[in-house]
Amino acid sequence: MKYSIREYGDPVLREVAKPVTSFDSDLKQLAEDMLESMYDAEGIGLAAQQIGKTDDLFLLDVPAEGDVDEHGVPNNPEAQMPLVLINAKQISTGEYESPYEEGCLSFPDINGNVVRSEAVEIEFQDVEGQVHTLKAKGLLARAIQHEMDHLQGILFIDHMSKVKRMSMAGKLKRLKNETRSSLGLNG
Ligand code: CO
Numbered sequence: 001m002k003y004s005i006r007e008y009g010d011p012v013l014r015e016v017a018k019p020v021t022s023f024d025s026d027l028k029q030l031a032e033d034m035l036e037s038m039y040d041a042e043g044i045g046l047a048a049q050q051i052g053k054t055d056d057l058f059l060l061d062v063p064a065e066g067d068v069d070e071h072g073v074p075n076n077p078e079a080q081m082p083l084v085l086i087n088a089k090q091i092s093t094g095e096y097e098s099p100y101e102e103g104c105l106s107f108p109d110i111n112g113n114v115v116r117s118e119a120v121e122i123e124f125q126d127v128e129g130q131v132h133t134l135k136a137k138g139l140l141a142r143a144i145q146h147e148m149d150h151l152q153g154i155l156f157i158d159h160m161s162k163v164k165r166m167s168m169a170g171k172l173k174r175l176k177n178e179t180r181s182s183l184g185l186n187g
Contacts, residue, residue, distance in 0.1 A: 003037040003051035005105045008155070008172065009179030013049050013106055017056040017151040020086045023129035027055075031084045031127050034059050043105045045143045047150030050106055057086045058147035060140070067139040075138030083134075085124040088148055091133065094119025100142055102156050110171060114159045116145045 006012055020027060030053070038046040038059055047058040061082040067075045099113040119137040122144060126132060136144055146156060157165060157172065165172075180186045 001033045002040055003033060005041050006050050006052050007106050007179045009176035012052050014153040015049060015054050016153050017048060017054050019056050028127050035082060041105050045147045047147045049150050056151055059084055060143050062140045062143050076136050076140045079140055084127055088122050088124035091121040091123055093117035104156050110168060112160045112164050114156050116142050120144050
């Protein structure tokens with residue numbers, strides 16, 4: 001089943017995820033449905049809040065050919081996509097931070113630079129409840145940080161510069177109002 005993607009202005013995007021405790025068939029179905037929804041929307045990552053849920057779960061399918069260093073060498077040759085990451089915890093981040101223009105399925109037609117750590121190490125569970133660790137750099141590291149933010153109710157616009165946010169204020173307000181009126185929340 002395909003979910004529709006929740007957009008900016010939907011209150012669920014500001015909710016904090018709750019830990020997943022049962023690794024049952026419902027969870028596997030949710031992960032499968034989220035994958036279908038992510039591919040349909042042509043995203044490389046999707047967090048539970050973006051389909052209206054608050055389970056501590058996100059997905060990634062970062063294409064290896066788009067995740068290379070300045071010499072064209074793959075950043076994360078061992079990563080197996082797609083990844084379903086449950087109850088993820090950050091263990092450490094890299095030494096350096098860098099800006100990069102990000103997008104988000106919950107913000108159609110909005111992009112902006114976000115400064116994030118260039119590497120991250122996390123621990124997570126898979127759909128069976130097995131614990132794994134993952135070290136990532138480059139685009140995958142960035143996508144992990146972006147999605148883990150979603151699970152805390154944090155959105156990429158929160159990290160953008162004040163100047164950038166001011167320049168997008170009209171667009172953001174329009175999107176928020178459209179979303180809220182489609183949910184019957186205005187007035
Ligand atoms: Co996003």
